[in-house]
Amino acid sequence: MNSVARCLLIGLVCLATASLQGEVPEGRREHPSEVKMAREIDRLLEKSFEAAGVTPAGISSDEDFLRRVSLDLAGTIPTPREVTLFGLDPDADKRAKLIDRLLDSKGYSDLWAAYWGEVIFGHATEQRARGAQGVFEEWMTAQLAANRPWSEITTALITATGKVQDDGQTALMFAHTGNAEEIAAEVSRIFLGIQLQCANCHDHPTDGWKREQFHELAAYLPRVSVRRQPDAGLLDFEVTSFSGPDVRPKPAELARFVDRNRDGRVTAAEAKASPRFERLFGFLISQGDADKDGALSMKEIEGLPAPPREGRGSSEHYMPDLNDPTAKGTMMQPVFFLSGQRQRGNSSDLDRREALAKAITSKSNPWFRKAFVNRMWGELLGEGFFMPIDDMGPKRSGVQEDVLEALANGFASHGYDIQWLLRTITSTQAYQRQLAGSPNDTVKFAAATPTRLRSDQIYNAMAQVLGVEEMPGLASMRRGPYGRGNSGRRGFQQLFGYDPSTPQADILGNIPQVLFMMNADTIAPLTRATGDTALGRILTQNSDDGAALDELYLRVLSREPTEKEREINLAYIKTVGRRNEAFEDIFWSLLNSSEFLTKR
Structure with a gap:
């Protein structure tokens, strides 16, 4: 953007930014608790930097922060107008106000509902359960929009009953067809950050958990019943509590x-x-x-x-006899492995599951709060205090554990308020730092880490850049029998999705993804420089090639081109000789760049 245009914009920026700030309900809200905790986190990290002799990276530019936090909290990239106005806004509190606006947006609840959908269904042992993912995400969106505490969401998932096509909270039970052992393993992984499944068949080889402890956890869950009703549709399942005798076919x-x-x-x-x-x-x-x-x-x-017969319900859970698979095994009583808390063996299904949820979400259980904080920190900063983020066993060593402890305790003391946690993390200098010129593994979190975008973030960013509300032409990629959430977005998720528990270093693009971005008929027409496309409008409104290039970079990468990029691109436009064709090539190359698919 040239200097004259910037001067003209400065005169309007106060009015424009005031309009944007007005989107925050009831005006700007003060969050002293989050600010205090963010400063404490940065203080603890600074001590470790000094001890290691490491100089942390500086704070990111406004345009980098705007793109980063928009992707993290609302799942999309800012418009060129938003980039320009945010950069010109002189308000010292503008980053905090932006965080508030994003947490109040529909994009926030939609994005994180999709994230939790992948956490739960990515490990599903019943693949038909994917059909209910849209129902779950609708339910989870409502929970996040209402800022329901994580403890209540956890309890709802563990104690759920109802029809899977109507009641999204049944997702976890349906994803594993009521199998007590599978659900026990997932409950431990998701809500406690502990990989307990290794103790299913033998004592845990590294963390010291006994086989009996795994099966005592599973003993909370045998009376869950996941059944398809007679004369109902193929996937009309219902999660209920088994209460009758253990009747099995003879x-x-x-x-x-x-x-x-x-x-x-x-x-x-x-x-x-x-x-x-x-x-x-x-x-x-x-x-x-x-x-x-x-x-x-x-x-x-x-x-x-x-x-x-998994999912049909059974009176009690039996630990199999490994020496005699034909034997009934040892009947187990419900005992919570972290505290030794016992539940009456003859209690009902809901009594057992409610007791399990209460034990997991108890303020006296540090694993619950640490698991969630570790997961959120890892998602926002690219790496958790413990990696993988869902493997925090008691004999594991983490990094910056004093920071995790402080943040987890704050999360618990604020009633497991998810928005409190996200607002605190994104307010830290640790989150807002620049990328490092070269990686430094001496001490973690001294610089920002580039991370691969999730499928919803890529989809939203592409739709915005291409100037469409919904990506067209993806009907053939649809999946899911229930109709809700059943769109091209779901198919795109199938192509670009990955298990959120996977470390970023292990997330690599694949050939189908590259071919889709390079050759898909869905994208190609929208990158043309015709009058009704985003690129066509940019070229029509900017007769100067340099101004058009600035606008295109702002649209795709949320920044202006560097001097070197400007020189190369302008030379290319001149070499091609046909303006529209040259800009189409540049647009295509930016969409296919690693920078576009990465949060920086």
């Missing part, structure tokens, strides 16, 4: 029914006569065919227990 009775020739043996051919028995046959053969003749005698069948 293999011997079924075998007598399918033993058509009455020879006392059931073969695979005879099993096909009953689909219900055929589903059991493979399991029964593997466990009970003592003479290895490919058939089952009545004696062999009667000596076997009924196979487990």
